[in-house]
């Protein structure tokens with residue numbers, strides 16, 4: 001069996017449901033690859049990338065402002081609550097801020113956020129002629145969100161995908177962000193919202209969808225519904 005369609009550039013595979021295989025219980029063929037539906041990416045990779053680019057500025061804003069190398073003037077950095085060993089966290093923060101680029105931590109699975117995203121912004125500028133409004137993570141991600149469909153068609157989208165997903169993960173770890181509660185079931189003009197939503201901030205009783213076009217609020221029974229649905233879908 002071979003695919004007669006363009007497959008996800010990341011080599012994602014899907015479950016085989018061919019009668020023949022299910023009957024014998026054996027798959028005597030190459031793994032089936034997922035169809036590329038958004039540029040060169042499959043639907044799942046597209047969703048994960050969209051999510052990462054959405055989440056990064058939110059998480060970045062929660063980064064403790066201990067080391068602000070790499071922050072442009074005006075970058076909003078609030079002093080987030082950090083859990084865990086302070087020295088380890090600080091090291092993580094430093095590396096995420098790019099203080100040790102070219103230093104001993106590179107390639108250690110920790111992402112220097114600033115230079116990595118900045119590098120992609122530069123590639124976009126060179127290849128697609130785009131210009132960010134300012135050199136802040138928020139503006140950069142705003143540009144990346146707008147360029148998403150075009151980016152998904154570029155031959156380097158797999159590397160970009162890996163960087164953005166790794167940055168989101170590293171930021172989540174460093175900010176001690178709790179796992180998501182569920183996916184927003186608000187509706188935008190032509191599609192369901194679907195943003196991942198996180199527990200209410202300390203002292204808050206409701207969750208507000210951070211999508212600027214959605215902004216759906218969850219409290220009381222709605223919040224419970226979100227939680228149940230989130231558990232069912234295994235979003236965390």
Ligand SMILES: [Zn+2]
Nearest residue numbers: 016018021027
């Ligand atoms: Zn099979």
Ligand SMILES: [Zn+2]
Nearest residue numbers: 008012042045
């Ligand atoms: Zn994929």
Ligand SMILES: [Zn+2]
Nearest residue numbers: 184193209214
């Ligand atoms: Zn929403």
